[in-house]
Amino acid sequence: MTPKKRVLSAILGSKRLDRVPIVCVNQTITKEQLKELNISLLDAHTSPEKMAKLAFSAIEMLGFDNVRVPFCQTVEAEALGCKIRFSYDSLPTVETHPFKIDSLPTLPSDILSKGRIPIVISAVEKLSREIGKEYPVIAGIVGPFSLAGYLLGLNEILVASISETQSLKRFLDITLELGIIYGKALINAGADIICVEDMSASTEMISPKIYKDLILPYHKRLFEELKSAVTVLHICGNVTPIIQYMADSGADALSIDHKLDLSTATQVKDKVSLIGNLDPVRLLLQGTANEIVKAGNKALESGIDLLAPGCSLALETSIENIKALQMISLSKPSYTIPNKRKSNFQIFVRYDLSKGEEKVKERLVKDVLEEVREAVINGNTQKVIDAIKKALETYDPIEIINKGLVEGINVVSELWNKGEYFLPQVILSADAMQIGIKMCEEYMGKPIEKKGKIVMHVAEGDIHTIGKDIVKALLVAHGYEVIDLGVDVPIERVVEAVKKYKPCLLTGSALMTTTMSAFPRIAKRLEEEGINIPFACGGGAVNQEFCESFKFGIYGGKAINAPLIAEAARSGKSWQEIREMFHK
Numbered sequence: 001m002t003p004k005k006r007v008l009s010a011i012l013g014s015k016r017l018d019r020v021p022i023v024c025v026n027q028t029i030t031k032e033q034l035k036e037l038n039i040s041l042l043d044a045h046t047s048p049e050k051m052a053k054l055a056f057s058a059i060e061m062l063g064f065d066n067v068r069v070p071f072c073q074t075v076e077a078e079a080l081g082c083k084i085r086f087s088y089d090s091l092p093t094v095e096t097h098p099f100k101i102d103s104l105p106t107l108p109s110d111i112l113s114k115g116r117i118p119i120v121i122s123a124v125e126k127l128s129r130e131i132g133k134e135y136p137v138i139a140g141i142v143g144p145f146s147l148a149g150y151l152l153g154l155n156e157i158l159v160a161s162i163s164e165t166q167s168l169k170r171f172l173d174i175t176l177e178l179g180i181i182y183g184k185a186l187i188n189a190g191a192d193i194i195c196v197e198d199m200s201a202s203t204e205m206i207s208p209k210i211y212k213d214l215i216l217p218y219h220k221r222l223f224e225e226l227k228s229a230v231t232v233l234h235i236c237g238n239v240t241p242i243i244q245y246m247a248d249s250g251a252d253a254l255s256i257d258h259k260l261d262l263s264t265a266t267q268v269k270d271k272v273s274l275i276g277n278l279d280p281v282r283l284l285l286q287g288t289a290n291e292i293v294k295a296g297n298k299a300l301e302s303g304i305d306l307l308a309p310g311c312s313l314a315l316e317t318s319i320e321n322i323k324a325l326q327m328i329s330l331s332k333p334s335y336t337i338p339n340k341r342k343s344n345f346q347i348f349v350r351y352d353l354s355k356g357e358e359k360v361k362e363r364l365v366k367d368v369l370e371e372v373r374e375a376v377i378n379g380n381t382q383k384v385i386d387a388i389k390k391a392l393e394t395y396d397p398i399e400i401i402n403k404g405l406v407e408g409i410n411v412v413s414e415l416w417n418k419g420e421y422f423l424p425q426v427i428l429s430a431d432a433m434q435i436g437i438k439m440c441e442e443y444m445g446k447p448i449e450k451k452g453k454i455v456m457h458v459a460e461g462d463i464h465t466i467g468k469d470i471v472k473a474l475l476v477a478h479g480y481e482v483i484d485l486g487v488d489v490p491i492e493r494v495v496e497a498v499k500k501y502k503p504c505l506l507t508g509s510a511l512m513t514t515t516m517s518a519f520p521r522i523a524k525r526l527e528e529e530g531i532n533i534p535f536a537c538g539g540g541a542v543n544q545e546f547c548e549s550f551k552f553g554i555y556g557g558k559a560i561n562a563p564l565i566a567e568a569a570r571s572g573k574s575w576q577e578i579r580e581m582f583h584k
Contacts, residue, residue: 027312048122077150079114090461128190139191143198223250296328376408379428397440430473520550
């Protein structure tokens with residue numbers, strides 16, 4: 001059986017396979033491949049010949065049953081006018097978000113000639129022509145919601161998803177149209193499989209209700225238009241709450257993360273095949289061959305149809321670890337799909353203090369400070385302004401900040417950690433809290449005295465600002481001066497900021513497996529400069545083992561831990577002591 005027949009049969013439900021396919025439907029290159037083939041990261045994204053050569057090395061060097069292009073998620077954004085930052089150390093990232101919610105982009109009639117779209121199409125044609133009879137060619141496109149996030153900014157689309165849905169839908173109409181045009185061009189060029197990556201549609205960012213009501217209809221339209229090819233839907237993170245909705249999207253298969261509850265996922269196997277779900281960080285980047293084999297066998301026993309990383313490969317992943325997949329028992333074990341049962345997924349309802357948990361209500365004192373807290377919790381900026389005006393008649397500004405604004409944002413953090421709040425609500429609450437702090441400072445005629453300085457950034461190559469912004473809101477609320485370097489921050493700029501501001505704590509966030517390696521490189525540069533500082537790291541790509549692998553590293557874990565870690569750093573505790581306090 002050829003790898004192409006094996007992969008397509010596994011996705012489309014054939015019961016007669018010689019073995020389970022080993023695939024990667026997301027980013028497939030590593031630095032070892034680049035070095036071995038003498039290809040730069042820049043050429044990997046800008047040369048169709050070298051893109052195709054690298055893609056084929058996923059078969060020759062890594063042992064996958066497929067090829068996949070491109071190696072980034074910025075092609076469509078660039079074609080629509082976003083500025084892209086290229087690097088020799090990390091994958092391309094979107095630097096600018098050139099549109100506003102009320103200023104729609106225009107989709108030019110010659111969109112297929114824009115940016116690197118012709119390069120990817122040419123690479124697909126080359127791969128299809130040279131190996132397409134034997135191996136499946138997978139082409140990746142960015143889903144409508146995530147592409148809108150590149151055009152507008154992630155924070156903007158998350159807020160718009162609950163406050164300006166009609167305007168956002170006009171953007172989604174355009175990003176959907178591009179997905180259809182580009183997807184069909186890739187199919188015509190020879191792509192056997194189209195993998196739609198809609199990273200920002202994760203329930204780690206939006207509620208299940210927003211996915212079902214706003215995004216799912218666009219996924220259905222996209223897959224209906226691309227049905228001439230085999231289709232895969234990939235959404236990052238724990239998609240357990242929306243797995244049944246995703247199965248209704250029309251995709252032939254779902255690419256799923258290691259965070260997913262597989263016992264729930266197997267309930268949709270009458271509609272879709274499951275691809276995944278090996279942890280690309282804890283296992284493939286950091287693990288041993290034995291750990292990878294054990295996890296792979298467990299995934300197969302649990303119902304995975306095509307064995308694969310749960311997301312993109314980190315550039316630093318070793319070829320040796322990827323080849324460990326070949327040692328897994330790939331004869332399909334027998335398993336029983338659980339009986340179908342009614343979905344018990346909780347649909348998000350905006351938090352209302354009048355209907356909220358009693359233990360939260362008990363914490364709130366029944367006076368004007370409660371109004372401040374409630375306004376922050378509900379993300380209502382105007383009510384924060386009105387409540388603080390009233391509170392200033394009775395309370396000291398510092399007391400309003402500590403007992404109103406800070407307690408309010410603490411409740412928001414608790415609700416987010418419990419999955420009752422999602423990122424759009426957190427953003428609105430953080431913005432409302434910031435307005436409140438500014439009002440109190442203006443009333444005092446001076447900024448509140450800061451406890452200490454903290455330098456904060458998102459890893460080089462990563463443009464996901466959400467985790468950083470939540471942590472920033474909590475630290476500001478607790479009285480710290482935050483020097484926010486922004487997203488996609490070069491390593492040397494982080495080091496220079498630490499030297500300049502002399503903070504008590506450095507923080508970093510990485511949501512992408514392909515960017516987290518910036519943190520150990522920062523730690524190495526700090527050590528070379530003779531700087532000893534606690535370095536708290538977080539984000540979806542980061543775990544405790546990774547943070548323990550380099551000097552100064554502390555695993556941030558949940559955002560609510562940030563003020564506690566900051567307090568420990570401010571008190572003079574060493575990074576070793578803080579690590580011991582917060583690591584399991």
